[in-house]
Amino acid sequence: MDFIKEWKTRAALVDRALDDYLPAAxxxxxxxxxxxxxxxxxxxxxxxxxxxxxxxxxxxGVPALVLPAACALELIHTYSLIHDDLPAMDNDDxxxxxxxxxxxxxxxxxxxxxxxxxxxxxxxxxxxxxxxPPERVLQVIEEVAGxxxxxxxxxxxxxxxxxxxxxxxxxxxxxxxxxKTGALYRVAVRAGAILAxxxxxxxxxxxxxxxxxxxxxxxxxxxxxxxxxxxRLGKPAGSDxxxxxxxxxxxxxxxxxxxxxEEAVQRALDALQPxxxxxxxxxxxxxxxxxxxx
Amino acid sequence: MDFIKEWKTRAALVDRALDDYLPAAxxxxxxxxxxxxxxxxxxxxxxxxxxxxxxxxxxxGVPALVLPAACALELIHTYSLIHDDLPAMDNDDxxxxxxxxxxxxxxxxxxxxxxxxxxxxxxxxxxxxxxxPPERVLQVIEEVAGxxxxxxxxxxxxxxxxxxxxxxxxxxxxxxxxxKTGALYRVAVRAGAILAxxxxxxxxxxxxxxxxxxxxxxxxxxxxxxxxxxxRLGKPAGSDxxxxxxxxxxxxxxxxxxxxxEEAVQRALDALQPxxxxxxxxxxxxxxxxxxxx
Numbered sequence: 001m002d003f004i005k006e007w008k009t010r011a012a013l014v015d016r017a018l019d020d021y022l023p024a025a026x027x028x029x030x031x032x033x034x035x036x037x038x039x040x041x042x043x044x045x046x047x048x049x050x051x052x053x054x055x056x057x058x059x060x061g062v063p064a065l066v067l068p069a070a071c072a073l074e075l076i077h078t079y080s081l082i083h084d085d086l087p088a089m090d091n092d093d094x095x096x097x098x099x100x101x102x103x104x105x106x107x108x109x110x111x112x113x114x115x116x117x118x119x120x121x122x123x124x125x126x127x128x129x130x131x132x133p134p135e136r137v138l139q140v141i142e143e144v145a146g147x148x149x150x151x152x153x154x155x156x157x158x159x160x161x162x163x164x165x166x167x168x169x170x171x172x173x174x175x176x177x178x179x180k181t182g183a184l185y186r187v188a189v190r191a192g193a194i195l196a197x198x199x200x201x202x203x204x205x206x207x208x209x210x211x212x213x214x215x216x217x218x219x220x221x222x223x224x225x226x227x228x229x230x231x232r233l234g235k236p237a238g239s240d241x242x243x244x245x246x247x248x249x250x251x252x253x254x255x256x257x258x259x260x261x262e263e264a265v266q267r268a269l270d271a272l273q274p275x276x277x278x279x280x281x282x283x284x285x286x287x288x289x290x291x292x293x294x
Numbered sequence: 295m296d297f298i299k300e301w302k303t304r305a306a307l308v309d310r311a312l313d314d315y316l317p318a319a320x321x322x323x324x325x326x327x328x329x330x331x332x333x334x335x336x337x338x339x340x341x342x343x344x345x346x347x348x349x350x351x352x353x354x355g356v357p358a359l360v361l362p363a364a365c366a367l368e369l370i371h372t373y374s375l376i377h378d379d380l381p382a383m384d385n386d387d388x389x390x391x392x393x394x395x396x397x398x399x400x401x402x403x404x405x406x407x408x409x410x411x412x413x414x415x416x417x418x419x420x421x422x423x424x425x426x427p428p429e430r431v432l433q434v435i436e437e438v439a440g441x442x443x444x445x446x447x448x449x450x451x452x453x454x455x456x457x458x459x460x461x462x463x464x465x466x467x468x469x470x471x472x473x474k475t476g477a478l479y480r481v482a483v484r485a486g487a488i489l490a491x492x493x494x495x496x497x498x499x500x501x502x503x504x505x506x507x508x509x510x511x512x513x514x515x516x517x518x519x520x521x522x523x524x525x526r527l528g529k530p531a532g533s534d535x536x537x538x539x540x541x542x543x544x545x546x547x548x549x550x551x552x553x554x555x556e557e558a559v560q561r562a563l564d565a566l567q568p569x570x571x572x573x574x575x576x577x578x579x580x581x582x583x584x585x586x587x588x
Contacts, residue, residue: 023444029452032444083409088401107382108455111405115377116448118409122416123439126432134428138420141435145417150317150326154410158323161402 003284010053010063011046017067018074021124035105035113036120040078043096048073048184051213051285052192055206058272058279061196068128069140069191072121076148077184079117080157082110089161096234118148132195140191147187156180168246176246182214189213205271209282212268216289219261222247224293226254232294261290297578304347304357305340311361312368315418329399329407330414334372337390342367342478345507345579346486349500352566352573355490362422363434363485366415370442371478373411374451376404383455390528412442426489434485441481450474462540470540476508483507499565503576506562510583513555516541518587520548526588555584 018040023033049070053063085092085100086107093103102110125141146152156179163172189210193203224233225240226249240247248257268286272279312334317327343364347357379386379394380401387397396404419435440446450473457466483504487497518527519534520543534541542551562580566573 027444029444029449029456031456032448032452036444079409083405086405088405109452111377111380111382112448112452112455114409115373115412116444118412119439119443119448123436123443126436126439129429129432134432135423138423138428138431142417142420145413145420149413149417150321150323150330150410154326154406154413155323158326158403158406161406162323162325 001280001284003281003288006281006284007045007050010050013053013063013067014046014049014070014074015041018071021068021071022120031105031109032112032116035101035109036117038104039082039101039113040075040117042098044074044078046074048077048188051185051188051210051282054281054285055189055192055198055210056196058206058275058282059193059196059198059202060278061192061198062131065131066128066192066195068124069144069195070188072124072128072144073184073188073191075117075121075124076144076153079114079121080148080153082114082117084157086110089157128195136194136197140194143187143190143194147183152179152183152187156183163246165244170251173246173248173251177215177218178211181218182211185214185217186210202275205274208271209268209286212264212271213286213289216261216264216268216286219248219257219264220290220292222249223254223257223261228293234294258290265290295574295578297575297582300575300578301339301344304344307347307357307361308340308343308364308368309335312365315362315365316414325399325403326406326410329395329403330411332398333376333395333407334369334411336392338368338372340368342371342482345479345482345504345576348573348575348579349483349486349492349504350490352500352569352576353487353490353492353496354572355486355492356425359425360422360486360489362418363438363489364482366418366422366438367478367482367485369411369415369418370438370447373408373415374442374447376408376411378451380404383451422489430488430491434488437481437484437488441477446473446477446481450477457540459538464545467540467542467545471509471512472505475512476505479508479511480504496569499568502565503562503580506558506565507580507583510555510558510562510580513542513551513558514584514586516543517548517551517555522587528588552584559584 022037025034025037027033052066052070052073056063056066081095082101084090085095086102092100094100101113122141125144129137156176159172160176160180186207189206190203193206198206222240225237225247228237230237248260265286269283272283316331319328319331321327346360346364346367350357350360375389376395378384379389380396386394388394395407416435419438423431450470453466454470454474480501483500484497487500492500516534519531519541522531524531542554559580563577566577
């Protein structure tokens with residue numbers, strides 16, 4: 001399998017759907033719709049929605065049916081980036097080489113664009129009911145709201161914000177990652193599986209996959225911040241150390257961090273065994289996570 | 295009917311449910327749950343959730359079944375107040391005589407508390423499926439997300455923010471009110487009616503009621519800002535004129551504004567005719583809106 005090509009195919013599907021599902025850039029009041037689109041089409045790799053599509057495939061579902069839910073997760077991810085970048089939070093002027101929302105549209109519109117993306121995510125989820133039993137859609141909405149809330153994404157962001165610049169122990173580091181990034185990976189996979197009618201055992205296996213994928217992703221991000229190349233990464237290497245951020249290499253050393261990432265990937269691959277060839281893409285994704293240098 | 299007593303009974307029901315439905319104040323990370331509760335229990339009159347309960351009653355439904363949805367609307371209302379008060383938006387230090395969220399918890403936590411209330415609203419809505427067909431719940435989630443989004447609440451907020459300090463025409467004034475406040479009143483009533491199984495004609499009548507109630511409410515607010523007493527209002531009278539805010543009295547004069555409010559109330563009452571005694575509370579609410587001096 002040409003993994004990168006397969007990824008790009010799915011990401012292109014997501015891009016077209018996002019464009020369809022969002023209010024037109026010119027719809028009144030135009031500035032908010034432009035701000036929503038600006039951040040949404042700022043070069044994201046569509047990792048979460050691609051996971052949703054791939055999880056549906058793994059249980060024999062039709063990816064097109066889960067496309068609205070997949071896009072909803074990208075909206076939530078994008079809203080969280082806009083709010084994280086605000087002056088009151090991380091105060092970042094650039095993301096992926098482009099000025100952040102508040103630099104382009106001002107703080108008020110940036111706050112509202114984040115609010116609007118989060119709100120629109122739930123509109124999309126509720127609309128995703130064609131061909132899917134409504135109970136499943138409600139279960140997904142409940143899980144997505146849980147993963148995006150204070151027991152997930154927001155909880156992780158709160159602890160990350162409060163702990164910035166302080167020495168953080170391993171338990172706090174794990175809490176931050178499992179909530180700030182892990183919760184959305186997990187629900188991205190689960191949403192695709194649930195909507196596609198996964199059996200209980202399949203859902204449990206895919207959940208194990210998602211949790212370990214998220215962990216491996218985060219450890220590798222931390223490793224690349226130490227060992228990576230600024231040009232390849234698209235962001236300054238070494239920024240975690242400069243910002244005194246808690247990372248796996250800082251806490252455990254580079255070698256142990258690498259072993260932990262490999263172990264997580266192995267657990268993710270083991271969980272996919274029962275799915276056979278239908279999980280080829282998810283397997284390739286897990287291997288890619290620690291092979292990448294960007 | 296002792297309207298105020300009936301209102302207080304329903305508001306107390308909402309208060310208890312909100313306390314039940316929210317994560318405990320001590321749940322980790324505590325600061326975000328404290329911030330959510332601080333703004334939620336800062337003296338709101340629970341107008342929107344009370345409307346949801348009353349709309350369910352009007353079509354013969356059981357109010358207890360719509361309580362989660364009713365509370366969800368209060369969460370959305372509260373989130374919008376927290377974000378509106380932020381320094382980048384209206385920059386208000388006090389609301390209802392208490393320091394605003396960002397004054398107490400700092401801007402970062404205030405932004406996240408707003409995000410968390412909005413997110414939790416959808417968790418509550420999705421959970422509100424006991425005794426209600428799931429299709430109805432999904433319809434309500436879709437309508438609430440629509441009313442809270444850029445075609446509703448957020449759209450109104452965007453235009454209000456952009457137009458602050460500028461001369462605004464009648465069409466823009468109406469847009470702001472119909473979206474910034476009207477959309478939530480409207481969906482509060484519709485959500486209660488839909489969940490309780492309103493027939494098409496009942497839903498249409500209650501929607502007419504809600505739209506006119508919202509209009510009358512806003513006009514009366516504008517009138518009271520000119521004619522009211524600071525002590526009774528609980529906020530400084532005359533602030534609209536000082537802030538150069540567009541208002542009905544400023545655009546049409548006090549007498550015409552009063553007539554418009556009365557006409558709106560009459561349309562609201564006319565819409566309730568078919569419901570008979572079951573709509574007594576909604577009728578009393580409509581009369582109260584223009585009779586109040588606070």
